[in-house]
Amino acid sequence: MKALTYHGAKDVRVEQVPDPVLVQDDDIIIRVTATAICGSDLHLYRGKMPALKHGDILGHEFMGVVEEAGSGVKAVKKGDRVVIPFVIACGQCFHCLLDEYSACETTNTGKGAALNQKGIKPPAALFGYTHLYGGVPGGQAEYVRVPKANVGPLKVPDALSDEQVLFLSDILPTGYQAVINAGISKGSSVAIFGAGPVGLMSAACARMLGAEQIYMIDELQYRLDFARGAYGIIPINMKEVDDPAELIMTQTNGRGVDASIDAVGFEAKGSTTETVLTNLKLEGSSGAALRQCIAATRRCGTVSVPGVYAGFIHGFLFGDAFDKGLTFKMGQTHAQALMPELLEHVGNGLIQPEIIISHRMSLADAAEGYATFDKAEDDCRKVVLTP
Numbered sequence: 212m213k214a215l216t217y218h219g220a221k222d223v224r225v226e227q228v229p230d231p232v233l234v235q236d237d238d239i240i241i242r243v244t245a246t247a248i249c250g251s252d253l254h255l256y257r258g259k260m261p262a263l264k265h266g267d268i269l270g271h272e273f274m275g276v277v278e279e280a281g282s283g284v285k286a287v288k289k290g291d292r293v294v295i296p297f298v299i300a301c302g303q304c305f306h307c308l309l310d311e312y313s314a315c316e317t318t319n320t321g322k323g324a325a326l327n328q329k330g331i332k333p334p335a336a337l338f339g340y341t342h343l344y345g346g347v348p349g350g351q352a353e354y355v356r357v358p359k360a361n362v363g364p365l366k367v368p369d370a371l372s373d374e375q376v377l378f379l380s381d382i383l384p385t386g387y388q389a390v391i392n393a394g395i396s397k398g399s400s401v402a403i404f405g406a407g408p409v410g411l412m413s414a415a416c417a418r419m420l421g422a423e424q425i426y427m428i429d430e431l432q433y434r435l436d437f438a439r440g441a442y443g444i445i446p447i448n449m450k451e452v453d454d455p456a457e458l459i460m461t462q463t464n465g466r467g468v469d470a471s472i473d474a475v476g477f478e479a480k481g482s483t484t485e486t487v488l489t490n491l492k493l494e495g496s497s498g499a500a501l502r503q504c505i506a507a508t509r510r511c512g513t514v515s516v517p518g519v520y521a522g523f524i525h526g527f528l529f530g531d532a533f534d535k536g537l538t539f540k541m542g543q544t545h546a547q548a549l550m551p552e553l554l555e556h557v558g559n560g561l562i563q564p565e566i567i568i569s570h571r572m573s574l575a576d577a578a579e580g581y582a583t584f585d586k587a588e589d590d591c592r593k594v595v596l597t598p
């Protein structure tokens with residue numbers, strides 16, 4: 212089959228690789244009908260995540276049709292159309308029973324990314340996301356082996372197109388978890404840092420839950436313009452406004468927003484020093500977006516962090532967070548817990564995730580898709596690939 216494989220920073224290729232086969236009796240093989248490139252894939256593409264090997268197949272947002280099912284698979288059968296969560300979870304361990312699927316203790320053969328582990332079990336395996344997360348072949352391919360098929364795959368109705376349901380695999384539940392973690396409800400005010408796909412899904416979900424004021428901060432004007440049209444956000448372009456948090460304070464009676472969402476992560480721009488130190492690996496992550504979140508949030512408010520972080524940040528200002536009595540919530544998304552409810556919302560038209568798609572390409576052109584998304588060229592918001 213053909214698959215998108217990693218060969219080093221900015222070097223991904225669509226190559227001929229062996230077809231996947233069933234390994235465990237609760238595996239399925241799916242024929243991929245649609246797959247997307249995630250901002251998390253960009254961290255890999257830029258060579259910022261360790262533990263990738265030559266030839267690893269990337270991709271964790273995908274869906275398709277069940278081609279083969281192991282003897283222990285009861286939840287789906289050959290011919291079913293399914294969307295697959297990016298998190299691989301057993302459904303039976305301590306954390307899975309608490310609906311904390313991305314903390315599943317049994318699926319990851321890697322060691323996770325935490326530095327000070329003290330023997331803790333790693334979090335769940337992820338598709339196509341380095342050997343720290345199990346080295347599981349990803350879904351930017353013609354076929355994928357899906358482990359734990361009784362827990363993850365969600366059957367989707369024929370009435371909904373691939374584009375309508377594809378983002379249930381990751382960014383839609385991620386945006387939803389971000390706003391739930393932020394405590395958004397009717398009348399809330401929120402500042403969303405980052406107008407990439409995760410920020411856009413957060414804006415969509417914040418609107419769905421009745422947020423009143425949604426500030427959105429980015430340096431890419433075309434993404435802010437789209438979000439203003441689609442979700443009525445108040446745009447702040449960080450290229451024009453030096454300190455977005457300060458502007459937000461002046462517009463919220465000097466108090467700040469109820470919650471901030473960091474949909475940027477460890478490659479946040481805005482501090483040249485931190486960007487250089489992060490590139491030299493003297494700093495784990497850039498704290499530029501997190502500091503803005505802390506500064507923009509009102510006392511006793513919440514900072515919700517779907518953006519991915521790694522290692523240490525020297526300029527974290529934990530004292531400011533304490534002084535303001537902030538709550539922090541973060542982490543990989545417990546996708547399985549949120550997908551059924553979100554599928555209903557997509558089905559009844561409450562949310563239309565597909566409107567963010569800007570590029571539709573063939574899997575064969577996936578390398579070009581990565582380059583376009585990475586450089587934010589051609590007003591790229593989200594790339595969907597079809598094998």
Ligand SMILES: NC(=O)c1ccc[n+]([C@@H]2O[C@H](COP(=O)([O-])OP(=O)(O)OC[C@H]3O[C@@H](n4cnc5c(N)ncnc54)[C@H](O)[C@@H]3O)[C@@H](O)[C@H]2O)c1
Binds near residue numbers: 249382385408430
């Ligand atoms: N928690 C999860 O389970 C989960 C799931 C999916 C993605 N993610 C993470 O979410 C983050 C965003 O993903 P995406 O797909 O939207 O990626 P993306 O790279 O397309 O979007 C990031 C956006 O942030 C903007 N940006 C950069 N620095 C900024 C700053 N200081 N302030 C405000 N905006 C800034 C960029 O211009 C870009 O538009 C990534 O870190 C990704 O790994 C996490």
Ligand SMILES: [Zn+2]
Binds near residue numbers: 250251252271272297
């Ligand atoms: Zn992702």
Ligand SMILES: [Zn+2]
Binds near residue numbers: 304305306307315
């Ligand atoms: Zn588990």
